[in-house]
Amino acid sequence: MSRCPLCETPVLPEDAFCEACGHPLGSPACTSCDAPAVDAEGYCERCGLRQPTHRDHQEIHLDGGAAGVSDRGLRRARNEDAMALLETGGTTVAVVCDGVASSPRADEAAEAAVRTAAAALAGGRSSQEAVKLAQAAVAGLTADPSDAPACTYVSAVVGGGRVTLAWAGDSRAYWLPGWVRLTEDDAVPTGQLTAWLGADAGTVEPHVRSFAPSAPGLLCVCTDGLYRYLAGHVPDGGQPRELARDLLRHALDAGGRDNVTLVLIPVSPQGDPHG
Template identity: 65%
Template structure:
């Protein structure tokens, strides 16, 4: 945490506000000139103690890095997942979970709806709620309902309804159960066979999501059996760049996920990128 005030270069060493540079008195909570909250965290770019509660520097405008800018998870059995802010977004509004539950591997990936407020909060609470429910052995339908309730509780008004898309997978030896709403996808590798269908119109606008303003959203559930391959679950930050892409066929899942991330970033990195890879069938574990 930075000091409450910064010291100017005048002979008397008068303290000044880090935003407007007006004189302030040591111990003040707010700058009387501009209202800035003194004692805020320091900006990672300009150094001013001027980062607001939303994570933006009030002096230079930079969004501060967070633990969600890039994160990776690798399970003992080899399953791996990563999420990345990408190159164009100020924050990562994707969220992911990857965990083991007995002989099963559970993953949930949610993509915050960019047109909704606090979309990063929606995806985070949906992932946390649904993954915990699936790990306890609840059904896909039950987990989805609980996640929907959690996201709905975030809304404070009709105009403040955080929202996110949703996909969840429970991979057991030889059997996978998928559930989704929105345009977050799953594929079977190495061929890249699509396992989900987008809830979207021709313009790309989604027609299903989690949130207080979601109406009559139905959950798609699919179960299939397989003895080999990899399950890929990803947000549109990856799949929008998959046309003509040759999926990697060698390496550990985390290495393959990093290679896919590099492809998405090299292709423009327009959106947040989240990738989960789970070995299936005889390769699981």
């Protein structure tokens, strides 16, 4: 006779739940202790380990050279960042969102915003429209604004020698080499956000910036899990795929206290024969 993996009460093969403690007997096995005790939230009810998911570490690499990486980091139980990176009609689109940790289901907010905005931008919508659609998607995750999932937002559209950025919150964009900051945070000096996406965000008016670089470089869009570690020696050269991995290692070696997400896009001035 088998036993319940939590309370070890004897159970019958046909039982769906333990009659003593109520634990569902068809739960997945834990990757650490092997007990079939993983709950619906992904935590083992015996040893407490959160089970790894595909979002703990993700990488994207496009044929045109752009690359992105997103990682759970060393201190957080799950990755509440999300990213999208795609090419369409000679244009590269990137969206990076950081779930607001103090909100519920922050990972769902970031994922909904990224998915919606990337589809809108790839379909030819303006950067402003994409943010508005992302805001509606995140706000639609709840009917209760007092318990609303939330995230920050930054997007980049690169093509024809121009870069268009849009953002709300404190996710950022930088120009490399040199780590020249291209965005300004929606936050007070203490770090509290003044703009975000979510049902409790009110009217969202995104910042939009468009420019034509005069020299080749790399555009980086990222969350604070990377840029909080930009002091001191930080790599800012090399191929995007390898540099993205180097920057992730830099953030983890420096503490990795938050989720880390960054996308790197090579940019050439219009008319550059190497663009």
